Amino acid sequence: MKDWTLIRKIKGGHAYWRRKNDGAIGIADDSGRYPEDCEPCDDPPLLLDQSRAVTMGREGNCVPVRHENGRTSVTPVSGFEALWVASQFRMEVEARETVDTVPWRFAVGQWFTEALKR
Numbered sequence: 001m002k003d004w005t006l007i008r009k010i011k012g013g014h015a016y017w018r019r020k021n022d023g024a025i026g027i028a029d030d031s032g033r034y035p036e037d038c039e040p041c042d043d044p045p046l047l048l049d050q051s052r053a054v055t056m057g058r059e060g061n062c063v064p065v066r067h068e069n070g071r072t073s074v075t076p077v078s079g080f081e082a083l084w085v086a087s088q089f090r091m092e093v094e095a096r097e098t099v100d101t102v103p104w105r106f107a108v109g110q111w112f113t114e115a116l117k118r
Contacts, residue, residue, distance in 0.1 A: 004034050007088070013081040014063075016048070016088075025050070025089065027065060027075060046075065054086045057096030 004017040004026060017026040017035050025048035026035035035045030049072055052064035061082040062074035077085070086093045 002034070003036075008084075010078075010081045010084065013078055014075070016085070017045075024048075027063065048085070048089060050089055050091055053092040053094040054082050055094045055096055056082050059096065 003020050005020060007016040007018055009015040015028045017028060019026060026045040027048055028035040028045065046065040049064040049066040055062045061077050061079050063077050063082060063085050065075050066072045085091065
């Protein structure tokens with residue numbers, strides 16, 4: 001099906017797609033040509049959950065996703081991919097510091113958007 005338009009494929013990471021009928025953002029790995037083709041093939045595509053923050057920290061970086069049945073989870077990503085997602089889709093980043101375990105939030109600013117253009 002060509003219900004998706006590719007936004008970007010992150011080298012060594014995920015591909016991000018926009019669904020044509022509702023604008024939802026699908027996340028896919030390299031196991032299929034379109035998000036609904038990815039393994040395991042009986043699962044619907046993962047959708048970016050823009051209502052939650054991207055998380056970053058020493059223990060790893062994650063992008064929030066939701067399944068079409070409403071269940072939420074995260075998918076691990078690189079630091080670059082986490083910041084790209086936050087900037088591209090105007091999401092907050094929650095930085096988790098493992099030393100004092102106090103999370104803090106900040107909005108990804110114009111500086112990162114400009115850095116991506118270089």
